[in-house]
Each structure stands twice: as C-alpha cells, then as structure tokens.
Amino acid sequence: MSITASLTRAWRIAADIADPELPMLSIADLGILRDVRWEDGTVSVLITPTYSGCPAMSAIADDITAAFAAAGIAPVHVRRVLAPAWSSDWITPAGRRKLAAAGIAPPTPGSAPIACPRCASMETAMLSPFGTTACRALWRCRACGEPFDRFKCH
Numbered sequence: 001m002s003i004t005a006s007l008t009r010a011w012r013i014a015a016d017i018a019d020p021e022l023p024m025l026s027i028a029d030l031g032i033l034r035d036v037r038w039e040d041g042t043v044s045v046l047i048t049p050t051y052s053g054c055p056a057m058s059a060i061a062d063d064i065t066a067a068f069a070a071a072g073i074a075p076v077h078v079r080r081v082l083a084p085a086w087s088s089d090w091i092t093p094a095g096r097r098k099l100a101a102a103g104i105a106p107p108t109p110g111s112a113p114i115a116c117p118r119c120a121s122m123e124t125a126m127l128s129p130f131g132t133t134a135c136r137a138l139w140r141c142r143a144c145g146e147p148f149d150r151f152k153c154h
C-alpha cells in the first residue's frame with residue numbers, strides 16, 4: 001500500500017473515534033483531529049484539546065491507539081498540538097447539526113444570543129457555567145422552561 005493510501009485509511013480510522021464527552025460527535029466533527037501524517041517512520045495523529053487540561057484527551061488518545069492496533073496499524077503516535085488553540089469554529093457543519101439534534105446548543109461566536117435547542121426561543125439564560133461535563137455549561141430556556149447544555153466557546 002502506498003503511503004498516501006495508508007494515510008487516507010489512517011485518517012478514516014482516526015476520524016471515526018467518538019468524543020468521550022459528546023459521543024454523538026466524532027473527533028473529526030469537533031475539529032479536535034488536526035492531522036494524520038508520517039513522522040519518523042510511524043503514523044502520527046495530531047489532536048488539539050478543546051481547552052487545555054480537557055480530561056477527555058487522554059481517553060481520546062487511548063481510543064486512537066486501540067483503534068489503530070485493531071486495524072493492524074502500530075505503533076501509532078498520538079501528539080497533542082496546543083497551538084493554535086482549538087476554536088469552536090473548527091466544529092464542522094455536520095458536527096453542529098449533530099449537536100443540535102442531541103439537544104446541545106452549538107457554540108456561537110462572541111456574545112451572540114443562544115437559541116433553545118428544543119423550541120428555538122432566544123429567551124435563554126445561563127444557570128451555571130458547569131454543565132454535565134467540563135466542556136458544557138448549563139442553560140435554561142425561559143420560553144419552554146427546559147434546561148439544556150451549551151457547548152462552551154473557547
């Protein structure tokens with residue numbers, strides 16, 4: 001197999017890894033997966049955490065290593081890339097649709113109003129900066145009264 005074909009296959013394997021905190025999204029959907037490349041004779045998978053110290057990153061690294069081992073690609077080197085910092089702009093359109101379908105408000109730039117993922121009302125307010133996971137904040141819709149998670153902007 002050529003290196004290009006191998007890397008294409010390696011990218012597909014890495015792009016299939018689900019995010020531990022948002023399992024409906026892959027790490028490619030979230031923009032965490034930055035690159036898959038050859039470095040010093042091994043496959044390197046470059047990932048950028050959604051924020052520094054994100055506890056999910058070691059789980060993601062373990063999942064990548066396991067998926068590549070299962071596919072017969074070993075060793076694989078998972079490398080964290082901290083610069084440039086992850087931005088919610090890196091979430092793909094498909095990723096944003098999956099977030100909304102799961103009832104999680106996708107990140108919006110700056111201080112743009114947050115629409116309720118259930119009824120689309122803009123009458124929403126943050127209840128707590130701490131949601132069900134470290135990467136989410138808890139919001140509540142004043143129109144339908146439902147709480148919802150908002151994926152934090154970084």
Ligand SMILES: [Zn+2]
Binds near residue numbers: 116117119141143
């Ligand atoms: Zn609502």
